[in-house]
Amino acid sequence: MIGLDVTIAFVALFVVFIFLGFYGKYWRRGNLNHIHEWSLAGRRLGTTLVFFLIGADLYTAYSFVAIPSGIFAKGSLYFFAIPYVMLTFGVALVTMPKLWTLSREKGYITASDFVKDRFSSKTLAIMIAVTGIVAELPYIALQIVGMQSVLTVMLAGTTNSQTVQEISLLIAFVVLAAFTYTSGLRGATLTAVFKDFLIWITVIVVIIAVPISIGGFGNAFKEVKENYVTLPDSLVPAYATLVLGSALALYLYPHAVNGVLSAESAQKLRKSTALLPLYGVGLAILALMGILVYGVPQAMNFLSGFPSSTRGILVVPSLILYTMPGWFSGVALLGIFIGGLVPAAIMAMAQANLLTRNIIKEIKPNLSDSSEIRITKVSSTIFKFIALGFVFTVPATYAISLQLLGGILIAQILPAVFFGLYVKSLRRVPLIVGLLVGIVSGIYMVEVANNFGPLASSLFNTMFGPLYIAVIALAFNLAISFGGSAILNKSRPPKSQI
Numbered sequence: 069m070i071g072l073d074v075t076i077a078f079v080a081l082f083v084v085f086i087f088l089g090f091y092g093k094y095w096r097r098g099n100l101n102h103i104h105e106w107s108l109a110g111r112r113l114g115t116t117l118v119f120f121l122i123g124a125d126l127y128t129a130y131s132f133v134a135i136p137s138g139i140f141a142k143g144s145l146y147f148f149a150i151p152y153v154m155l156t157f158g159v160a161l162v163t164m165p166k167l168w169t170l171s172r173e174k175g176y177i178t179a180s181d182f183v184k185d186r187f188s189s190k191t192l193a194i195m196i197a198v199t200g201i202v203a204e205l206p207y208i209a210l211q212i213v214g215m216q217s218v219l220t221v222m223l224a225g226t227t228n229s230q231t232v233q234e235i236s237l238l239i240a241f242v243v244l245a246a247f248t249y250t251s252g253l254r255g256a257t258l259t260a261v262f263k264d265f266l267i268w269i270t271v272i273v274v275i276i277a278v279p280i281s282i283g284g285f286g287n288a289f290k291e292v293k294e295n296y297v298t299l300p301d302s303l304v305p306a307y308a309t310l311v312l313g314s315a316l317a318l319y320l321y322p323h324a325v326n327g328v329l330s331a332e333s334a335q336k337l338r339k340s341t342a343l344l345p346l347y348g349v350g351l352a353i354l355a356l357m358g359i360l361v362y363g364v365p366q367a368m369n370f371l372s373g374f375p376s377s378t379r380g381i382l383v384v385p386s387l388i389l390y391t392m393p394g395w396f397s398g399v400a401l402l403g404i405f406i407g408g409l410v411p412a413a414i415m416a417m418a419q420a421n422l423l424t425r426n427i428i429k430e431i432k433p434n435l436s437d438s439s440e441i442r443i444t445k446v447s448s449t450i451f452k453f454i455a456l457g458f459v460f461t462v463p464a465t466y467a468i469s470l471q472l473l474g475g476i477l478i479a480q481i482l483p484a485v486f487f488g489l490y491v492k493s494l495r496r497v498p499l500i501v502g503l504l505v506g507i508v509s510g511i512y513m514v515e516v517a518n519n520f521g522p523l524a525s526s527l528f529n530t531m532f533g534p535l536y537i538a539v540i541a542l543a544f545n546l547a548i549s550f551g552g553s554a555i556l557n558k559s560r561p562p563k564s565q566i
Contacts, residue, residue, distance in 0.1 A: 077398025498552025
């Protein structure tokens with residue numbers, strides 16, 4: 069059972085988190101009954117704030133526990149997350165300032181707004197909105213899985229720990245829903261800065277203190293197999309396509325777009341994006357915890373008390389708890405815990421924007437501004453609790469495996485969104501067909517790769533070796549989108565578009 073100092077530090081800082089969330093309503097005041105004020109903070113966030121907001125948005129509780137978990141369980145393949153986060157910011161620098169500029173000029177709130185205007189297609193815009201909403205749901209659920217890992221470690225050995233854990237999560241999400249409803253993205257931004265501050269303190273202290281406490285990295289690495297240090301030749305295609313597919317997908321997620329469009333200017337967005345690889349350094353350090361834990365006997369003994377299928381997700385919290393002073397453990401564990409709450413808030417807001425603006429408003433085009441913001445706020449709350457209910461009713465291992473589909477699905481909107489920004493010759497019908505083929509083929513390959521059973525792999529065996537399914541499905545999608553557009557353009561040139 070954890071010490072009282074851990075609990076006091078954790079609870080005290082959580083109170084600060086709550087205060088910042090509700091204070092967001094009064095920070096940089098704006099009329100929160102306007103959708104751009106509530107969901108984009110009035111598009112007035114500068115370089116530093118966008119840096120922290122997108123950092124909190126993309127580096128989540130699940131990232132902090134899932135990557136070390138994968139390395140702990142499987143080895144070097146999961147280091148793909150390090151080069152991928154570096155590559156994805158190059159993708160962002162090419163695409164996001166352009167999307168921001170168009171959004172500011174034309175009042176877009178979502179990527180679907182842009183697609184509808186660019187291709188004059190309600191059908192394509194709705195399909196992209198639905199894809200974004202569906203791909204986001206397991207992402208929110210997985211934030212909760214990351215939060216559960218913190219509570220599992222903190223409540224180990226207590227009576228009725230499962231019940232206490234569920235009540236704790238419910239309270240946390242009620243608080244989150246309340247301040248998100250009242251403060252919108254302003255509250256999320258202030259809590260993002262607080263969360264990132266805690267995480268950076270944790271990363272810096274842990275990477276210095278843990279190796280010293282175990283006698284250096286060598287003591288940890290000598291306990292692991294060779295595949296933890298080097299990548300087997302057979303997995304090089306898988307590694308390369310996981311890097312590529314993940315890098316292309318990340319900024320297509322609705323919550324990433326939401327964070328981008330909150331920037332004050334394209335120039336400040338570029339500056340903040342150029343600084344974001346710093347988070348990749350932090351992620352690399354956290355990833356090493358999947359190996360460092362092997363050098364900490366107390367943590368390994370603690371993990372041995374859990375089923376092998378769930379040990380990995382507990383690596384980071386248990387390593388912190390058994391190597392750091394109690395009060396600091398409370399600080400670090402709270403950082404990881406709210407590292408799930410902050411992105412969950414932004415993800416649910418992004419889903420709500422898609423639902424209201426790109427689905428409901430297409431059904432009821434005369435929807436008033438007041439009704440739009442009210443529906444958006446309510447649906448944002450509903451999405452949070454759908455994800456929470458999902459985690460309560462579905463085993464964590466199954467919830468985690470659903471993330472395999474998330475990247476595969478969201479990658480299929482790339483032709484319309486990213487290429488739509490620059491390629492004038494694309495046509496809406498091939499894009500619609502390509503999107504459908506990409507999604508259907510991706511889901512089918514996932515089923516085949518997992519023998520039509522429980523989801524455990526996102527790799528599909530080909531003549532080139534195992535490849536990330538998102539890349540294969542996207543290749544089909546791109547071939548249809550560009551090939552079909554070229555055929556249509558020969559018979560009928562496209563009208564002038566954005």
